[in-house]
Amino acid sequence: MNLLQNILSEWTKKLDPRVADLPLIASFYQVPFIIFAYLYFVLSYGPRFMKNRPPYSLKKFIKLYNIVQILINAWLIYDYLDSGLFSIKLMCPTLDYSYNYIPMRITRCLWYYFLLKILDYVETGIFVLRKKDTQVTALHLYHHVSTFLLAWITLRYYAIPPIALMSIINSFIHTIMYTYYLLAAWGPNVQKAVAPIKRWITILQMVQFIVMILYGLQYILSGCKVTNYFIFCIYMGNVLINFYMFYNFYQKTYTKLKKTQ
Numbered sequence: 001m002n003l004l005q006n007i008l009s010e011w012t013k014k015l016d017p018r019v020a021d022l023p024l025i026a027s028f029y030q031v032p033f034i035i036f037a038y039l040y041f042v043l044s045y046g047p048r049f050m051k052n053r054p055p056y057s058l059k060k061f062i063k064l065y066n067i068v069q070i071l072i073n074a075w076l077i078y079d080y081l082d083s084g085l086f087s088i089k090l091m092c093p094t095l096d097y098s099y100n101y102i103p104m105r106i107t108r109c110l111w112y113y114f115l116l117k118i119l120d121y122v123e124t125g126i127f128v129l130r131k132k133d134t135q136v137t138a139l140h141l142y143h144h145v146s147t148f149l150l151a152w153i154t155l156r157y158y159a160i161p162p163i164a165l166m167s168i169i170n171s172f173i174h175t176i177m178y179t180y181y182l183l184a185a186w187g188p189n190v191q192k193a194v195a196p197i198k199r200w201i202t203i204l205q206m207v208q209f210i211v212m213i214l215y216g217l218q219y220i221l222s223g224c225k226v227t228n229y230f231i232f233c234i235y236m237g238n239v240l241i242n243f244y245m246f247y248n249f250y251q252k253t254y255t256k257l258k259k260t261q
Contacts, residue, residue: 046128055131066182092224209243
C-alpha cells in the first residue's frame with residue numbers, strides 16, 4: 001500500500017506545474033490510450049480492414065505528409081535556437097524550473113516536440129493502408145512507442161534544457177529523413193538516385209543515440225547531481241535498446257547485403 005501511495009504521489013503531486021495545464025500532459029490515461037489505439041490499428045484492425053482490399057496509393061498524401069514533417073521539424077529546430085537553448089549551461093546544468101523566459105520557451109518547445117511524436121504515428125498508418133507490412137517492424141513500433149511515451153514522461157517532470165538538447169538532435173535527424181522520403185516519393189528514378197542516402201540516415205540515427213548515451217553518462221562520470229535515478233535508468237536503458245535495434249537493422253540491411261553482392 002505504501003509503495004502504491006508513493007507511486008501515486010510521484011505521478012501526481014510532483015508534476016511540473018508549468019506543464020500541468022497543457023493538453024494530454026496531466027491526464028494519466030490519454031497518452032496510454034493513444035498508444036493502445038495506435039498498436040490496435042497497426043497490429044489488428046488495420047490488417048483486417050485491408051485483408052480483402054487492394055493497397056491504397058496515397059502518393060499525394062505521402063508527399064504532403066513528408067513536407068509537413070520537414071517544415072515542422074525545421075521550424076522546431078529554429079524555435080529551440082531562438083529560445084536561447086545554447087545560451088545556457090548544458091553540461092552538468094542546473095535544473096531550472098522557473099517561469100523565466102528561456103526555461104518557459106524551452107518548455108513550450110518540448111510540448112510541441114511531444115505533439116510531433118503523435119504525428120509520427122501517421123507514417124505507420126500509411127504502411128498499413130499501402131500493405132507495406134514488412135516496414136511495420138519491431139524496431140519501428142518500439143521506436144515510435146517508446147519515444148512518444150518518454151517524451152510524455154519527461155515533459156511531465158523534466159521539461160528542462162538537457163531534454164531539449166536531445167529533442168533538437170532528433171528533429172534534425174527527422175528533417176533529413178523526411179527530406180529523403182519526400183524525394184523518394186517522386187518516382188523510381190529519383191528513388192534510385194537518392195537510395196545511397198538511406199544507409200547514412202541509419203548511421204546518423206545511431207550517432208544520435210551514441211551522443212545521447214555520452215551526454216547521459218556525464219551525470220555519472222562527472223559527478224553531476226541526478227535527481228531521479230529511476231527516470232535516468234529508464235532513459236539510458238531505452239537509448240541503449242534503440243541503439244542496439246538500429247545497429248542490428250543496419251547489420252542485416254546493409255552489411256549482409258554488401259557481402260552477398
